[in-house]
Structure formats: structure tokens, C-alpha cells
Amino acid sequence: MTWSLTLPELDPARCLGSGGCVAVCPTGCLEMAGATVWLPRPADCVGCGACEVVCPAGAIRLPTVTRPAAPAG
Numbered sequence: 001m002t003w004s005l006t007l008p009e010l011d012p013a014r015c016l017g018s019g020g021c022v023a024v025c026p027t028g029c030l031e032m033a034g035a036t037v038w039l040p041r042p043a044d045c046v047g048c049g050a051c052e053v054v055c056p057a058g059a060i061r062l063p064t065v066t067r068p069a070a071p072a073g
């Protein structure tokens with residue numbers, strides 16, 4: 001699994017208002033405001049990427065970070 005160290009970037013113009021991201025978020029930091037998602041509790045985001053995966057419209061993106069491999073030996 002790849003985790004993000006930054007907050008999700010939300011694109012209201014793409015959001016279809018399905019609410020799937022809100023339903024899948026393990027920390028409850030996303031909410032719908034009418035037909036658009038927003039992030040009212042950014043401090044609770046753990047960067048899991050579940051919201052990005054479930055969005056059918058590409059309205060949520062998380063810059064991902066590749067963690068360095070553990071040193072050999």
C-alpha cells in the first residue's frame with residue numbers, strides 16, 4: 001500500500017456528489033457540502049488514499065510518496 005504524506009487535493013468541478021469517499025474514509029474527515037466533498041478535519045487525514053481509489057470521477061488526488069527500501073544487511 002502506498003500512503004500519502006500530503007492532504008487530498010479535491011476538485012469540486014469533477015465531483016459527482018456520490019459520497020463514496022465520505023463513506024469509505026476511515027477517520028471521518030471528509031464531508032459532503034451539498035453535492036461537493038470537502039475536508040473539514042484535515043488533521044484527521046491519515047493519507048490512506050481510500051477516497052482517491054473509490055472516486056469514480058477522479059475528483060480526489062493524493063500525491064504519493066515512495067518510501068525508501070530498508071538498508072540491506
Ligand code: SF4
Nearest residue numbers: 025045046048049051
Ligand atoms: S486519504 Fe484516507 S483519511 Fe484522508 S481523506 Fe482520504 S480516505 Fe480519509
